[in-house]
Amino acid sequence: MRTLLALAVLLTACGTATSTQAAPDPAVVRTDAGTVRGSVSGEHRIFQGIRYATAGRWEPPRPAPAWQGVRDATAPGAMCPQVGSPYAPVRSEDEDCLFLNVTTPAEPAKPGARRPVMVWLHGDGALGAGHYSDARRLAAKGTVVVTINYRLGVFGGFGHPGLADGGTYGLQDQTEALRWVRRNAAAFGGDPGNVTVFGISYGASSIGALLTSPGAKGLFHRAIMQSGETMMDMPAGSMVPGLEALPSFMWRPKAEIAALGEAYARQLGCDSLACLRALPVKKILDVPQIMNVFQVYAYGNRVLPQSPDEALRKGRFHRVPVLAGATRDEHRLFVAMNYDIQGKTPNYPKLVREAFGRKAPDILRKYPVNRYKSPSIAWATVLTDRMWARATHEQNTLLARHVPVYGYEFADREAPMFLPLESGFDWGAYHAGDLPYLFEEKDTPLPPAQRALSDQMIGYWTNFARAGDPNGDGLPTWPRASSGTLALEPGKIRVIDYAARHRLGFWK
Template sequence: MKRLFTAATVGIATLAAVTFAPVAEATTGPPVVRTAQGAVRGTSGPLGASFQGIPYATAERFAAPRPAASWTGVRDATAPGKVCAQPLGYPIGRPSTDEDCLTVNVATPARHRGRLPVIVWIHGGSMMFGMGDLYGPGRLAAGGAVVVSMNYRLGVTSFLTHPALPESGSLALDDQRAALRWVRDNIRAFGGDPGRVTIMGQSGGGFSVCGHLASPASAGLFQRAIVQSAPCGETGHASRTRAEALADSAPVIAAVGCADRADVAGCLRAVPIERLLAAFGTDREPRPLSGTPALPLPVGEALRTGRFSRVPVLIGVNHDEENGRILGQELATGTPMAREDYEPAVRKAYGSRAAAVLKRYPLGDSAGQTFAAVLTDELWAAPSLDTARTLSRWTPTRMYEFAEQDTPWYAGYPAPSFPVAAQHMAELAYLFDVPLFEKLTPAQSALADRLIGAWVHFAATGETGWPRLRDSRSGWYVQSLTSGAWKRADFTTDHHYRFWS
């Protein structure tokens, strides 16, 4: 995800106020709910009730999350919690030096009967940036679900690895798992069904979902999974070995002056967080550590061998994922990719394979759009189908492609030189209220309602309105999701699947 944003797109939009559905002890006034730690008071409005900034665990530097302390009285839950420590980087995040930041947000619909399915949203951002409250869940909750989002540790505070830090290396997944335990223990009080929990993530959040599928420590905490734009099979690099993690961390530990200390752990815990963030930098996409009790196998191997939680999975990809990266570069330079730059770019990226790529992808009307299609097919479409096929051999799996071409662009930025279409993150504007994007048109809002209906139906039943993915002579069924009729995508031909395979 981080590659899709450039310095030209840095900036944080002001979050719009969102209201959700009441689940309260009283029939009038702000809604109050009793959790295992104490009572919380939220806000209510036309769509339902919202409870924000509820502690689900406490975080000490490089240590596993511990249970949150209880409180007396009624805790205010009308504002988001602290953003977890992260550097200045991209508009999906917010610079922060806060380390004790583990909170959840809960949204419920205004009118419902019985226990509702629960959707636990794990935000993206390369596991480097982001916060749960950026994604306003009002419309998704109004579709008939209790929606939970969270803040979890990112970047250096999650993934720094050293023998002196036995609990560090995958703290993002540990935090998310603690949030899932909080959901198991508390969601009934908000009207949710702890036996129908769907974990849902996009990009870095989708890779997190794959990590939980592969983690025996997460088994039983969820009953369905939605993976958006996160090809996490064996070609997707969804986890790291200990050797890789140690090699990634060594330069960071040296840069802050702790490598040669007798007490490396004590030194790292005493270093100002600003120095750790600077040493870790922004040009990384860290992944959870495998070879541990919580993640014994690399994620791809766990999926391939069937040693994962075999729950129903909805997995998908966007038709034009890399449009965002190419258009982000265009914003940075101020000019579109020149036609004469297309062939050199392909030759630089593909070396000895470049001639075959150029023959398969002749230059079209736009050099940037053509190059984006190449990258989308190689990096996203083909490995996403590979991942879905792997999952489908063991568990009920549905695959979709978000292919809508009339999608909102980023609010306040110059118009792109070619249609943004179904770029990376495009579907999020339909599932959530995300201030990063332009306001939806009526036609786009109608598609949003359909998508939300499909996602909530899957969370409730583990089913969709299209067939399961299966290896068969007729190929693999991938549902195309657009503002028109939903039908089978010509996925393998459209994305030259066999060429990349």
């Protein structure tokens, strides 16, 4: 009897201890390197400034060293070095910048279930940071969203004869971040076996590189590419007035990048890597255009053995489903920045002749200036069709030979301008105009019609992350790219003939 009574008392005590044990703090997560404390607000848990790697100047990234105690994760980490631009007046001189941010739903996933993970690569290879992208609306659809910092400009794309993998450091950072996700997604309720990498502009082009980089194999399972330049070349004067034609927008042979690095080293007064690595960040940043010149990736090395455009043409890429597209009026933004915002009017016939030589008369007949609101719109339309649409169509066609591909065109010509640019210019569906439809822009709230389109796009993107197919309840049907391209426009999402809309038969 005494034994039974003692056992009853013991069981009661254990039960009491169990019932009063504090529930886990949802703001605290243990990563493989240490514990972090984020913030819980409303429907979300947000963790900012988590160090995923460290790296010396022009050295490969290494996983973040372990730490003791609980690190604060309620504020962003330092941005990578950058000088900003007229439309983004930011600056950083901090090379200790390899941080990421995680946004999840506040409500725990169902027992045994894990959420799809979406890893965002921001655009612009010379400025930006992960924390500028507010991922709460994407996470509210039941995803874990990771936004990252990676090295930019000369710190990410610099090459030199003494650097074996020069011109790839930003890409190596992105790959290391994906390795961090594989190790740590589960701690945040995510599924390391269901990772979607998505990005815009330079970030989308980076995904073109990741698709062909041996080191990225198996680190992601789906890809979303928004306005990427993977297959794009540059006619003369297309991006910058007076700039000669280039066979590729993004990719350069490693020898070319190394030679460019040597030229800038001499400009900085250095004849060795040791000298370059000892320079203050400020001295490097103050060299005119040095951040923009190295907004490319080098190939012919361990990280990128082959130019990604050629790799795609040969079918040499990681087999994952792809969602990819561009905006209807991609190049209006660049033409306006080169001309209209500066109070200039482009000489349309002269620009066409310089860019296309003997083919100029045919182009001027196909795109007569009197058909458009201005010479700027005419020139922008030529370049949108010739550069962006042609490259996007080729990319999607090549990918679709091997994997499921869903093509889109963001076609909202009433999209609000979220950049601080004022000119009275007709922006149309401009480059990156779709960004506020996925990530909340506090200073540019979407009107009701645009908000409704935003909800649909977020539905498509998160459906694709979940299952490799954007289709779902309440959304217009999205066919695979072989059956047409989905035009995304408020109130009239529909399938279009993308090649016909952008006169690709003419450009072929």
